[in-house]
Amino acid sequence: MLHIEKVAAAYGDVQALWDVSLDVQVNEIVVLIGPNGAGKTTLMRTIAGLHRPRSGRILFEGTALHTVAAHQIVERGIILVPEGRRLFEGMTVLENLQLGAYTRRAKQQRDKTLRHVLDIFPLLAERRHDRASSLSGGQQQMLAIGRALMGLPRLLMLDEPSLGLAPLIVRHIFEIVKSIKEEGVTVLLVEQNARRALELAHRAYILEQGRIVGTGSGSDLLHNDEVREAYLGYAPVTARTLT
Numbered sequence: 001m002l003h004i005e006k007v008a009a010a011y012g013d014v015q016a017l018w019d020v021s022l023d024v025q026v027n028e029i030v031v032l033i034g035p036n037g038a039g040k041t042t043l044m045r046t047i048a049g050l051h052r053p054r055s056g057r058i059l060f061e062g063t064a065l066h067t068v069a070a071h072q073i074v075e076r077g078i079i080l081v082p083e084g085r086r087l088f089e090g091m092t093v094l095e096n097l098q099l100g101a102y103t104r105r106a107k108q109q110r111d112k113t114l115r116h117v118l119d120i121f122p123l124l125a126e127r128r129h130d131r132a133s134s135l136s137g138g139q140q141q142m143l144a145i146g147r148a149l150m151g152l153p154r155l156l157m158l159d160e161p162s163l164g165l166a167p168l169i170v171r172h173i174f175e176i177v178k179s180i181k182e183e184g185v186t187v188l189l190v191e192q193n194a195r196r197a198l199e200l201a202h203r204a205y206i207l208e209q210g211r212i213v214g215t216g217s218g219s220d221l222l223h224n225d226e227v228r229e230a231y232l233g234y235a236p237v238t239a240r241t242l243t
Contacts, residue, residue, distance in 0.1 A: 007056030016042040031197040034207035048080040049073040077154030085144040089133035100150030117146045138169035194231040198222040
């Protein structure tokens, strides 16, 4: 579905990505983990057309994306929920959701999709006439995901959806991501909560200092000693043995 081949990206003279290659297949959840500053958000923005690669190719179902405008990428069904949510806080919940259906394809099904989104997020239905700024952090994240779903994504990209949220809300967000995938939407997820992300993932990639340094199934990486030590908070085996 999505094929990224040797993509490099930079901000002026500062290079953020070096020869990044990865694939996302239809109806998968693919997770990207790595430390802060590794280039994860840059990669997501580059796929979404918000940042141009310096070199390499990004293909969606065989068609190049790296030369296409961001709004045309959305029209093809690739939608990004950015880190920090980026809601229109002075507008109501309902207005934010309706703005998500701005492409021609989405507008044709807007009312039907809205009913579906409000079924997924009943709290948003209760507060649909409230300003987005009045919502809690977890509710705002639900609104950001709901707004993306209004665009009828075929590939939904989520950048740190659990950041700053309470554990109970985080669990709910991951349940929603799983249900979205079960409805036939492919998911590319950047997530700092590596444990929960890997439990959910079909496959995962590790990005460090702008380079892919590891890949495998979610289960394999979840049980890899180096990954457990670096990202899951486990002490090295030798240290655990000594104690």
